[in-house]
Amino acid sequence: MxxxxxxxxxxxxxxxxxxxxxxxxxxxxxxxxxxxxxxxxxxxxxxxxxxxxxxxxxxxxxxxxxxxxxxxxxxxxxxxxxxxxxxxxxxxxxxxxxxxxxxxxxxxAASAWSETGAGAAKRNLASRGERLPDGRWRLDGAKTFTTGAGIADMYLVLVQTGRPAVTPQGYGAGGQTFFLVEAGTPGLVADLGLDLAGMRGSATGLLALDGCVVADTDRLGPAGGAASVIAGVRESGASLGAVSVGIAQAAFDLAVRHAEGHGLLKLPTVRHRLVELATRLEAARAVVARAGARTSADPGMTTLHSKLYASVAAEDICLEVARMLGSAGYREGSPIGRLLADARGIAFMGPTNDLCRDLVAAAWTR
Known part of the structure; x- marks a missing residue:
């Protein structure tokens, strides 16, 4: 392309x-x-x-x-x-x-789904939405790991509005509802208090909801039906694995430039190591492309696999490139060090890699 x-x-x-x-x-x-x-x-x-x-x-x-x-x-x-x-x-x-x-x-726009104690599957939300007598909703609670906190103009916020009930999709729970909340709404406060090891420029932080009142027309999807909205996310084929592929490409380019600059490309062992990295990079790109094409019998499962494979491959590629760079890659603030920290961060982004594995394995026991 x-x-x-x-x-x-x-x-x-x-x-x-x-x-x-x-x-x-x-x-x-x-x-x-x-x-x-x-x-x-x-x-x-x-x-x-x-x-x-x-x-x-x-x-x-x-x-x-x-x-x-x-x-x-x-x-x-x-x-x-x-x-x-x-x-x-x-x-x-x-x-x-x-x-x-x-x-x-x-x-x-940004998403505000996660919160302390909710777990990777977002089943135990403490944040609440209460319908007021006039039909509006009052939102209270705190969301964490919100990417784009403080710079987004609108947030897709997930809160509990009814009796919790585990849903068969394995992600989210019954009684949860999504709301589109505009930045600047009274009671909505962003705080960049998280000190992350990677993705340092992603504005990932906290979002407080303190008596935040929104209209019913700001509700996205059915009241209590957020689990259905969540279930369709991975079916789209858009994959966080694409971020991992980009990170892996940047790391590979660093390795090639290093080898060229130090006259190492004439060594067969160096060339072969680079080819192995390039092959793994292309494999990760291919599985992400397959997810995006939605040509498999189960597009949602392919999207999960793409995130798993690409995120692990990117971390491995970054680590191998760091070894190839030697002391040049060991300095504080080195590009490969930042890329490695970023690559590791993808595993913790929703659905986390462990949750991806649970969702894939669950399909075998249906």
């Missing part, structure tokens, strides 16, 4: 990824370049001003961004995921309100 990142966006993202100072959010210039790039409309239908891209297009964009700046790639992936959920479950009013703005980049 042809490259999608403009020279300006690539330059801004490169500067953002290469900065030496620890950061919680992307540089303002990098975020502005992403918003004006047109790429945020990849998963939005043409009738709402987007590109009408499918999961394969989303995976392609995310991989390209991740090869330059993995933190921003995660922000973009979450934005795409929210736009897809609105397209699938949103009312006509919600689609008209949000999707054109998301396509043009004036509305950056």
């Amino acid at each position: 042809r490259p999608l990142l403009s020279a300006e966006l690539r330059a801004r993202l490169s500067e953002d990824a290469a900065r030496s100072d620890p950061a919680d959010v992307p540089h303002r210039e990098a975020l502005a370049a992403l918003r004006t790039s047109g790429l945020l409309g990849t998963a939005v239908a043409a009738r709402h001003g987007g590109a009408g891209g499918d999961a394969a297009a989303v995976n392609h964009v995310v991989e390209e961004i991740a090869a330059v700046d993995p933190s921003v790639a995660i922000i973009a992936f979450q934005h795409f995921a929210v736009s897809a959920r609105i397209a699938e479950w949103g009312t006509e009013e919600q689609q008209q309100r949000w999707l054109p703005r998301m396509a043009e980049g004036s509305c950056l």
